[in-house]
Amino acid sequence: MKPIKILQIFTVLNKGGAETNLMNYYRNIDRNRFQIDFLVHREHGFFEEEILNSGSKIYRLPPILPWKLKEYKKAVSDFFDEHHDYDIIHGQCSELGVFIYEEAKRRNVPVIIAHAHNARMDRDKKLIFRLLWKKRMRKSINQYFTCGKEAAENLFGKKLALQSYQMNNAIDVENFRFNEKVRNHKRKELNADTNINLVNIGRFNTQKNQLFLLEVFAEILKLNPNYQLFLVGLGDLETQLKQKVKELNLQDSVHFLGLRSDVPELLQAMDVFLFPSLHEGFSVAFVEAQTTGIECVISDGVPTESILVKENVEVISLKENAEQWAEKIIELRNFERKDVSEIIKKAGYDIQENARKLEDKYIELVKSTK
Structure with a gap:
């Protein structure tokens, strides 16, 4: 049986909370049943050497800048021209994944996940765009993952948050x-x-x-x-x-x-x-x-x-x-x-148990699309 192909979307693979959490799962997931690759927006993340040594691929996009969206969207489209056989897109960068989700939907990727990690947004120079993208992205995703209730409500709104799957921030x-x-x-x-x-x-x-x-x-x-x-x-x-x-x-x-x-x-x-x-x-x-x-x-x-x-x-x-x-x-x-x-x-925060739950969830999601 062919492994399920999963593309994890990140800004950068450094030792942040979302990245550390995913790496805990990555180290414990059955690599014979799942092929996990990464699409990132910056160079030289802390975890990259470990990921490459484990047999996964790391692909790169330019940073997502509001004043360079045309170039960014073209880079996303070019990526999917070459890599169009993923079963699951798992977005770990919240609403910043909006253009990847939209392109994945156009390419008929079966499972498109956005993962909520934060209970509030930072007031940075991208804030107005992020607020718009947060609502916009909900039209393209079909699965809602979260680390907790408050994060889910922040990213998806209270109604959609009720449909979210809690992927615990588990550790060894x-x-x-x-x-x-x-x-x-x-x-x-x-x-x-x-x-x-x-x-x-x-x-x-x-x-x-x-x-x-x-x-x-x-x-x-x-x-x-x-x-x-x-x-x-x-x-x-x-x-x-x-x-x-x-x-x-x-x-x-x-x-x-x-x-x-x-x-x-x-x-x-x-x-x-x-x-x-x-x-x-x-x-x-x-x-x-x-x-x-x-x-x-x-x-x-x-x-x-x-x-x-x-x-x-x-x-x-x-x-x-x-x-x-x-x-x-x-x-x-x-x-x-x-x-x-x-x-x-x-x-419920030990990684071994949670990794098995995530495997079951991924399999369930892919089967539901066939």
């Missing part, structure tokens, strides 16, 4: 299970074994709110100088963040770690996961953090449906200022870390 739970030996080793490696270590994982952008996080951290140090902050990620605001670190005189206490392949070990070494995001869909990084048993402090911009270990999570309103955030974080010092991996599995 065993890889993140709390381990005291790993924790102690990593803390020494980071020269962090005598400090209280705070960590944030995410793209350096407006949504993740790291500029405010630095203000909070500056207030924390006023109350207790024995704290360190580790920032894991890259992004457009990196230069601005480093400049703010200098302005606040935090150079000795803030560490930029870049993109990392040792996130499970890093989370073991930390004491508090800080997540002051303005909005989220269903964060993979937050699921990973909770699985390590770490104490988590999140904003009220993070959906409550993504809280899987309630006793380990403190929610603070974004209406509160940096000083109030700092005071509440400082108070959280009587925390006993323990293994919570079974709680995560029971909640």
Whole structure:
């Protein structure tokens, strides 16, 4: 039997939440039954070498720019002229996939999926176009995937959201299970074994709110100088963040770690996961953090449906200022870390089980079109 051919659509294959989530599934899906390729809009993503070494193909389109739509649409059409035998298009870039969905529909691709990842849109220079494209794309897709209820309602509207399939942002739970030996080793490696270590994982952008996080951290140090902050990620605001670190005189206490392949070990070494995001869909990084048993402090911009270990999570309103955030974080010092991996599995976020569910869903969708 020929494998089902699936084309995953991304902006770039870097270590963002949507990309990390899909890679978790990619590593666990039956490659004899499914051929998974990728169509991206930028060069040199973090995961590309792994993907190519696994036998998949990566194709490229130019960036989607509102003032260059004619060229972009031609590139999409040219792609489908050469590659017209996919059974499933799985769009991971929300409404930005609109022109791919439209062309796929014209080419009679049987299954066209848009996948909702965010509960709100960023107010960037593409906002007005994205709002238009969000409504427009609904005419071309025939399947609705989401990471959670709020993300589905944002991308599809409340009525269509009811038809959406929840593809959980699942992880390899065993890889993140709390381990005291790993924790102690990593803390020494980071020269962090005598400090209280705070960590944030995410793209350096407006949504993740790291500029405010630095203000909070500056207030924390006023109350207790024995704290360190580790920032894991890259992004457009990196230069601005480093400049703010200098302005606040935090150079000795803030560490930029870049993109990392040792996130499970890093989370073991930390004491508090800080997540002051303005909005989220269903964060993979937050699921990973909770699985390590770490104490988590999140904003009220993070959906409550993504809280899987309630006793380990403190929610603070974004209406509160940096000083109030700092005071509440400082108070959280009587925390006993323990293994919570079974709680995560029971909640339905282990990747092995979810990969089998996705395989069944893909097969069901293709069969329904025949």
